[in-house]
Each structure stands twice: as C-alpha cells, then as structure tokens.
Amino acid sequence: MRRTKISDILKTGEVGEEYLVKGWVRTRRGSRQVNFIALNDGSVIHNLQIVADVEKFGEDLLRRATTGASLAITGKLSPSQGSGQKVEMLAEKLEVLGDCDPNAYPLQPKKHSLEFLREKAHLRFRTSTFSAIARVRHAMIFAVHNFFTSKGFVNIHTPIITASDAEGAGEMFQVTTMDLNQLPKKEDGGIDFSKDFFGKATNLTVSGQLEGELAAMGLADIYTFGPTFRAENSNTTRHLAEFWMIEPEMAFYDLNDNMDLAEEFLKYLIRYALDHCQDDLDFLSKRLLEEEKNKKAEERSMELLEKLRFVVENEFVRLTYTEAIQILKDSKPNKKKQFKYPIEGYGADLQSEHERFLVEKHFKKPVVLTDYPKEIKAFYMKLNEDHKTVRAMDVLFPQIGEIIGGSQREENYDKLLARMEEMDIPAEEMWWYLDTRRFGAVPHSGFGLGFERLMLFVTGMGNIRDVIPFPRTPKSAEF
Template identity: 60%
Template sequence: MNQYTVATLLEETKFQEVQIKGWVRTFRANRFIALNDGSTINNIQCVVDFENTDENTLKRITTGAAVAITGDLVESQGKGQNVELAVTNIEILGDSDPETYPIQPKKHTFEFLRENAHLRTRTNTFSAVMRLRSALSFAIHKYFNENGFYYMHTPIITGSDAEGAGEMFRVSALDPKNPPLTDDGDVNYKEDFFGKETNLTVSGQLEAETYAMSLGKVYTFGPTFRAENSNTSRHLAEFWMIEPEVAFMDLAGNMDLAEDFMKSVITYVLENCQDDLQFLDDRLFNEEKTKPQAERSDMRLIEKLKFVTENNFKRVSYTEAIDILRNSKPNKKKKF
C-alpha cells in the first residue's frame, strides 16, 4: 500500500485503499477528522466509523495529534472537497493534550505565534508563507541556472565590510570579560581565532565580483546580516540576499536582468502556488477592510503580482527618481 500526501490525494481520481499520516486540525462530532500534513494548505476529511472504533482511540484524536490513517478514498458526500477518506484503521503516533496544546483552531495573533515559534507552521498563514518561500527559492535557482549563471557560496564569516554596506555583527572567540589587550589598551584581535577582527557578512558582492571576472556570470543567494539598531518593518537583522554579478554588462543590461528575473520568479509562484496565494490574498483583503478607506490598497495581492508580470518596468534616471520622491505626498507631509 502506497503512502500518500494530502496534496496528492486531493488530486487523486482513482478510488482505492490508501494510507496517510499527518496532524489533526479538527475533530468534530466524533466522526470527521480534518487532517493536514503540510503538503498543502487544504485539509482532507477523514470519516471515522465511531460506532466501531475504540472509545479510548476516539478520545486521543485531538487537535495537534499525529496520526496514521488507513482507509478507502471515496467521492465526498459533503461540500468543499471532491474526495474524502473512509477510515478503516487509525493509529495515534503522537498525543496532543488539548489543555496545553497552544495552536487551537482559531485565529492567533502574530505576537502569540512568536511565543510558540516551534508550532507556528501548523497555522495556515505560516505554512503558506513557508511553502511560498520554498517555491521562490527553487524559482530563483531555476532562473539563474537556465540563464547560464553559476551559483557560488560566499563566506558568512568575513573580515570584509563589503564597501560599508551596513553595520556588522562581530564574531569573536575571545573572552568578552577579559580579552587580551594591546599596549594601547585596545582589544588584541591578533590573538583571536582568525588572527584579525571578523564579522558576519553584510554582502557576498566582493567575492562574487572576483568570480565573475573569470566565470562570466555568477550569483550568490545566502544569509546576510545587518546590525543596524532599527526596530521597523523595513529592517531585518538577518535575511537572504540575491546578488548576481556579470562581466561585460552595462546599466541597461543590468536593468533588463532585474526585470526579467522578477517577472520569472513571480510567474513561477503564480502558476505553482495558487492555493497558498489565494489564502494570503483573502487574508490581506480582510485585513484591509478594517482600515480607513484612505489607507486601503488599490489592488489585492494577486492583482499586484500580475501587474508586475504583465507590465514593463518604468525606467528613470537618478535625478528623476529624486524629483518623484520630493514631489510625493509622504515627503510633503514630512513623513520621510
């Protein structure tokens, strides 16, 4: 007997006996299990014959419990799904105490989920975001591979500040309470692990530039760290950055590459992550409705993404860009 994922079963047209493993989202009326295994935002309904199922087993089917279910895939009798699983056997792989399990079937704030980070991908929002991130990562590598680029790994620990790209996190093996000092009273980094002052990278640009001068077209895609002490939604201490470097490319070619790249990866997720994008589209739309009309976005999420792929990027000079910013409403209201 083959083991399936929820995603494949929901697309399956052959009615047969199958086995599936996942986590219980909900269990209602002692009969209907909504099961999810992370392969899709959608759940599969598993219908339990509660009259012929051990009562102790039924009590252990709680939100968050890990289960292995064997049953017959049949046409669904209810609305919202084409198929469902008529359960013939259920095994509890891991119990979940309903009194302590934090991710119950209700809406949670992001603050609450930050405090339960190990379980937040059990929610629709975080699971959708993670599947999209995975698809985007694949699309990034796919684009560069198909366009003749070589992928390179640049150092995470470095002595370079990448032309002053940002404030850096220091990396040291010295005793922070009693570091060795020079005659001038400064920390003596010559006695540190690398024999010099080192930091977490702010950019792989310099290494990529050297490789481009022999390989032609290269790109980096890896973790980057910035130590700017700014608690805003525009600043991250750690993020992944994409940096292509190409020999013999002028500014127009650089803009062509950026536009083509953005359209390619967005098109990929539009075509391959429709359910997750639709969920996030609906979620953001409902959030927008709580805002004053003047603060609402003119376009929904998917509409914005399609706008990017279906239109040419506007190209302006640096001087024109400054003029646009100076004449913008936020600047006139002194919000810049």
C-alpha cells in the same frame, strides 16, 4: 502500504482506492455515530476529511484525535457529502502516532494573532498561514536557482565570516574565539586581534557582493544566495538581523544590461509563483482581505493576485534620480506637506513613501531609478562622466518600495582607489579587491535582492518576521 501525501490524493486520488495517509489533526467534530477529522500533512493548504465510525474505533481512541495530535489512517476514498472538498476518506484503520494534550497545546482551532504566533515559532508551521508561506518560500528558492541555471550562471558560496564591510555601514556582528573576560590588549590599550582565531578582526558578512565580483572576473556570470547579517538595532516591520540575499554579478554587463536582467528575473519569480502556488496564494489573498476589511478603502493593500499581475504585465518605467526628484518635488503630497519626509531638492535620500508614490500614484507601473548622487551610494559604484552621479539602479515595487538595488561597478583602478580614499575605506585591507582592477579588468555589474523583501511582496504579509522561519531581531534569538 506506503504513505501517500494529501496533496497527491487531492490531485489524483481515485474514488474507491485505498490509501495510507499520515498527518496532524486540525479539527475533530461529530456525533455518537461518526466523527469528522480534518487532517493536514503540510503538503498542501487543504485538509483531507476523514470519516471515522465511532462504533468501529471506539470513543476512547477517537477522543485522542485532538487538535495537534498526529495520526496514521488507512481508508478508501469516497465522494464527499459536504461542501468544500470533492473527496473524503472512509477510515478502515486509525492509529494515534503522537498524542497532544488539549489543555496545553497553544494552537487551538481559532484565529490567533501573528504576534502570538511569533512567540510560538516552533509550532507555527502547523497553521495554514505559515505552512502556506513556507511552501511559497520553497517555490521561490527553487525558482531563483532555476532562473540563473537556465541562463548559464554559476552559483558561488561566498564566506559568512569576513574581514571586510561591503557597505561601509559598520553595523556588523563580531566573530571571535577569544575569552571576552580576558581580552588580550596591545600597548595602546586596543584589543590585540592577532591573538584571535583568524589573526585579525572578523565579522559576519553583510553581503557576498565583493567576493562575488572576484568570481565574476573568471566565471563571467555568477550568483550568490546565502545568509547575511546586520547588527542594526531596529525593531521595525522591515528589518531582520539575519536574512538571505541573492546577488548576481556579471562580467561585460553595463547598467542597461543589469536593469534588463533584474526586470526579467523579478517577472520570472512572480510568474513562477502565480503558476505554481495558486492554492497558497488564494489563501493568503483571502487572509489579507479579511485582515484589512475594517480599513478605509484608501488604506487597504492592493489585492494580492492583482498586485502580482501588476508586476508581470507591465513594462518597468526607467528614469533618473534627477527626474524622480523633480516629479516628487512638484507632486501634490509634497506641496501639501503630506510626505513625512518633504522633498526640497536634489540630494534627498528617497524614502519608502516617495518610492511608492512614483510606482502607485504617478506611473502606476514598477519603476527603475538610475544615476543617483555619488554621496548617497557605495564606493564601488561606477562614476558617470559628470563626476557627480553613479551608475546605480533601484527597482521599486508597489506597497514595498525598493526591492532590488544594484549598479555598474567601477572597473577603473585609479577611480576606485580615489573613491575609497574619499570614503575612508583602507586600501591596504582591500588589496585583493583592487587587484581585480589591475589584472584584466572589464566592465561589470550586479544587484542584490533581499529574499525576505521578495517574500513580503509575494505573500502579502506585513511584517518581515513572518516570512522567515526563525526571525532574528534585537533581543530575540529564542528558537
């Protein structure tokens, strides 16, 4: 008999029919006559209750069905006698596929802290919380590809190893095959990278954007979805050293087109989650309510499903950075010095507290900020006619702040070259990027969405380390 997934049994299983299920024991309880085993195979948040007759299988065999053990069970579905489930399985055959030492297994049937589970990342997929997150993550990956494919975009794999720094931040992981104990040196004492594998200094990429722009100049509408790396020595709840980025680049798009696409994209993803991840989102919502039950009302997060609908059901407000600064400067929290970073005037780099105020308190809608000062944005963003601001746009969400950052790109060769010189970016190393401005340049735009930032929003989790299977952070690359 072929195995049937528990998700399929709970959806379409017929009472009286016989099925084979395989999974891991969540709990086992019972009496001398009958044992009740909660079995989960990862396909769904819910367990299937197995009813096992002690006389039929023997105490020795059932004693091996401890939490964490893997079982194969054949039996018939029956209407459930208990609450919380419609059907249960009456076991006819029971085989222990893998024993689990109850004295050593760390995931006992009790509540574990998220910090503890991060130390057991090789096992945390077995828990309800992390299996739910993994299924939602899969659904969001599928939705990303589905959205762009439906719009005729081409998926491009941009390089993981690169010689360029797209953001100009300098916090990059170096890649080398050279012996670190015997590095070749030049006459001036510097490292001779001509002896290295690629003949030059190379790093793990911080963004696929620049290469994405090259592809857009021939394919028009492309998107990347791949791993990116930042060697930022930060242990906050919002930073990872390795994370995934979604970066579309579109030829013939201006800033308004870019904002339209970003809003449509985000609404599509969140609507997809609401339509296809209901059970997991219900569980994650209850988990969040339980976690925050002792907080003051004003400190609690918005209920998860309500927060997701907040984005889907509202038009995004669009305003300039200048307008936002004035609103923030005149706001009560700023006047009462309640902001950690007070807003004194134009030129301030907005922090999460400012972004959340605009979304949650002032407009009570998602917000798109545009036209930032050029000094606080990247070199490739198109200058406005005032020569002071650039055609940038950031999408701000409740509780999370910025979720998307993007811009119209500078397509004018002379202006781009001048900005690079202004920001000390060596033109000779970026000749290939400049070439696209020499050979049939067109207006074009793009944006970046940090996938784990999206996952924080959709799942309601508070730490970015909990929405990626194997988090990479300072001093942590264990699994």
